[in-house]
Amino acid sequence: MNLRNITADKLVALYRNRDLTATEVIQGVFEEIERTDKDVRAFITLMRDRALEDARRVDAKIQAGETLEPLAGVPVAIKDNMAVRDVLTTCGSRILENYISPYTATAVERLRSAGAIVVGKTNMDEFAMGSSTENSGFFVTRNPHDLTRVPGGSSGGSAASVAAGMALVALGSDTGGSIRTPASFCGVVGVKPTYGRVSRYGLVAFASSLDQIGPLSKTVHEAAQILEVICGFDHYDSTSADTPVDEIVKGLDQPVKQIRIGVPKEYFVDGMDAEVKAKIQAAIRLYESLGCKIEEISLPHTEYAVATYYLIATAEASSNLARYDGVRYGLRQAANGGLQDMYRQTRMAGFGKEVKRRILLGTYALSSGYYDAYYLKALKVRTLVLRDFQKAFERVDVILTPTAPTVAFKIGEKTDDPLSMYLSDIFTITCNLAGLPGISVPCGKNSEGLPVGLQLIANHFQEGPLLQVAHQFEKAGGFLL
Amino acid sequence: MKISEADVEYVAKLANLEVAPGEKKELAEQLSRIVEFVDQLNKLDVSAIEPTAQVVTSVKHAIRDDRVSPRTGSSDAGKTVKLFKVPKVITER
Numbered sequence: 001m002n003l004r005n006i007t008a009d010k011l012v013a014l015y016r017n018r019d020l021t022a023t024e025v026i027q028g029v030f031e032e033i034e035r036t037d038k039d040v041r042a043f044i045t046l047m048r049d050r051a052l053e054d055a056r057r058v059d060a061k062i063q064a065g066e067t068l069e070p071l072a073g074v075p076v077a078i079k080d081n082m083a084v085r086d087v088l089t090t091c092g093s094r095i096l097e098n099y100i101s102p103y104t105a106t107a108v109e110r111l112r113s114a115g116a117i118v119v120g121k122t123n124m125d126e127f128a129m130g131s132s133t134e135n136s137g138f139f140v141t142r143n144p145h146d147l148t149r150v151p152g153g154s155s156g157g158s159a160a161s162v163a164a165g166m167a168l169v170a171l172g173s174d175t176g177g178s179i180r181t182p183a184s185f186c187g188v189v190g191v192k193p194t195y196g197r198v199s200r201y202g203l204v205a206f207a208s209s210l211d212q213i214g215p216l217s218k219t220v221h222e223a224a225q226i227l228e229v230i231c232g233f234d235h236y237d238s239t240s241a242d243t244p245v246d247e248i249v250k251g252l253d254q255p256v257k258q259i260r261i262g263v264p265k266e267y268f269v270d271g272m273d274a275e276v277k278a279k280i281q282a283a284i285r286l287y288e289s290l291g292c293k294i295e296e297i298s299l300p301h302t303e304y305a306v307a308t309y310y311l312i313a314t315a316e317a318s319s320n321l322a323r324y325d326g327v328r329y330g331l332r333q334a335a336n337g338g339l340q341d342m343y344r345q346t347r348m349a350g351f352g353k354e355v356k357r358r359i360l361l362g363t364y365a366l367s368s369g370y371y372d373a374y375y376l377k378a379l380k381v382r383t384l385v386l387r388d389f390q391k392a393f394e395r396v397d398v399i400l401t402p403t404a405p406t407v408a409f410k411i412g413e414k415t416d417d418p419l420s421m422y423l424s425d426i427f428t429i430t431c432n433l434a435g436l437p438g439i440s441v442p443c444g445k446n447s448e449g450l451p452v453g454l455q456l457i458a459n460h461f462q463e464g465p466l467l468q469v470a471h472q473f474e475k476a477g478g479f480l481l
Numbered sequence: 482m483k484i485s486e487a488d489v490e491y492v493a494k495l496a497n498l499e500v501a502p503g504e505k506k507e508l509a510e511q512l513s514r515i516v517e518f519v520d521q522l523n524k525l526d527v528s529a530i531e532p533t534a535q536v537v538t539s540v541k542h543a544i545r546d547d548r549v550s551p552r553t554g555s556s557d558a559g560k561t562v563k564l565f566k567v568p569k570v571i572t573e574r
Contacts, residue, residue, distance in 0.1 A: 345499060384530060
C-alpha cells in the first residue's frame with residue numbers, strides 16, 4: 001500500500017468507518033517499503049513486529065467501538081537521532097552503530113500516545129551534520145523524484161520516506177535547515193518550530209542552542225496535527241518553553257487577506273537558480289491575488305549568517321560530541337596506550353570525515369587565543385541577525401524566501417567541497433540562529449520535474465499564523481505552481 | 482587565517498581525536514578555507530554588541546524538582562537490574 005495519495009485524517013476516518021484495518025495498512029506499508037526502499041534507502045532500522053503489534057491494538061479499539069486517538073494507526077517514520085526504547089539509535093554514525101536506547105524521546109512518546117505507529121528509523125547525515133544525507137555512516141539515501149540526486153539533509157531519510165509513500169508523516173530535526181532543505185528537495189512540507197517549542201529530550205544533541213524537532217508531511221494540515229501533538233512544555237528538557245500551545249488546525253482555514261508578507265531583498269542573491277527564482281516570484285503573485293500585502297524588507301546581516309552558524313554550531317558540537325569516548329556509548333576501540341589512547345582510537349574509528357572536520361573547527365573556535373575572535377564574535381553577530389528579524393516583524397507578519405538556492409543536486413556533486421555544501425543552507429540557517437519557526441512548502445517543479453521549496457518564517461511562537469499562511473497557499477494551488 | 486598541519490595536530494589533541502598522517506594536509510587546507518570564509522565576520526564592528534548564546538523565552542526553570550516521577554517510555558533498568566558491570570577503563574601508565 002503506497003501512502004502517497006492519502007492523508008492522516010482520511011486514514012483515521014477510514015478506520016472509524018471500518019473500511020480498513022490498521023493491520024492491513026501497516027502490512028501494506030512494509031510491502032511498499034520492501035518494493036521501494038531498495039532504491040531510495042530511507043530507512044536504517046525497520047520496526048515491523050512492534051508496528052504490527054501496535055496495529056492490532058488499534059484494531060482492537062476499533063472493534064470495541066472505543067474512541068480513536070487523533071493519529072490512531074497513522075504510520076510515522078522517525079529520524080534516527082531520536083531515541084525509541086529498545087530500538088537502535090545510530091544517529092547515522094558508526095560510533096553508535098550498536099547503541100540501543102533505554103528510553104523514548106518525548107516527541108516520539110507524544111506521537112505514540114496520540115495513536116501513531118512508528119514503522120522505522122530513518123537515515124541521516126552523521127550526527128545531523130550535512131545537507132544531503134551523503135554523510136551517513138551507513139549509506140546514501142536517494143531522492144524519490146530522481147534517484148541520481150540527493151534528498152537533501154540532514155533529515156533526508158525522513159523526507160524521502162514521506163515523498164515515496166513509505167510513511168504518512170515523519171519527524172526530523174533542524175539545526176540549520178535539516179528539516180526544510182530535504183522537504184524542499186523532496187517536494188514535501190517541513191516545519192522547524194520555535195526554539196524550545198518541542199522537547200529535545202531524547203534527541204541526540206548536535207548544537208543545543210539551535211536543534212529543534214519538527215514534522216515532515218505531504219500537507220500543511222498534517223503538519224499542524226503533528227505539531228499540536230508534539231509541541232508543549234516538558235520538564236525533561238531544561239530549555240523547553242512554557243508557552244501555551246495554540247490550536248493550530250482550527251486556524252488553518254482563516255483567510256489570509258490583509259496579512260503582511262515581507263520579502264527580504266538579501267535572499268534573492270546572484271547565482272540563484274533562475275527557475276527557483278521564477279517559482280518564488282509566482283508564489284509572491286499568488287499571495288497578492290489572495291489579498292496579502294507584499295512588502296520588500298531588509299535583513300542586512302544575512303550575508304554573515306553562514307559564517308556565524310558554522311562557528312556556533314561546530315563549537316557546540318565539539319562540546320556535545322565529547323561524550324562519545326568509548327566509555328558509555330556504542331563503539332569502543334581496543335588500545336594499548338591506556339584510557340586517553342582508547343578515547344582517541346574510538347573517536348577516530350567511529351566518526352566520519354565531516355564530523356571530525358566540524359569537531360576540529362569547533363574546538364579551534366573555542367580554543368585559547370581564538371575564543372574571542374571566533375566563538376564570542378559569532379555570538380555577537382547572532383544578536384545582529386536576531387535584531388534584523390525583530391525589526392522586520394514590526395512591519396510584517398510573515399517573511400517569504402526560497403528554501404534553498406537550487407533544486408536537489410546530484411549525488412557526489414558537493415562532497416569534495418565542504419564549503420559549497422555549507423552554502424546550500426544559506427536561506428535556512430537564519431531561522432535557527434534567531435530561534436524562529438519556519439516552514440518549507442512545495443511550490444511547483446522545475447522543467448526537469450524537480451521540486452522547488454518556498455520558505456515562510458514567522459515570529460517566535462507564531463506557528464499558528466505561519467501554518468495558516470502556508471495552508472492557504474496550498475489551498476490556492478501553490479504546491480502545483 | 483591559515484591553518485597549518487601543526488594546528489590540526491594541536492586541535493586534534495585538544496578534541497581527543499586521532500588524525501591519520503595522510504589526512505592532515507587535506508584537513509589543514511579545508512579548515513583554512515573555512516576559517517578564511519568565517520573571517521568575513523571581522524568586517525563587522527561588534528564591540529558594543531551583547532552576545533546571544535541562547536534564544537529562549539519563557540523558560541520556567543533550568544532544573545526540575547528533585548522528585549521521582551514515572552514516565553512512560555523510560556527504561557526499567559533501574560527497577561530490574563541490581564548493578565551495572567562496566568569494563569576497566571583506567572590503566573596504569
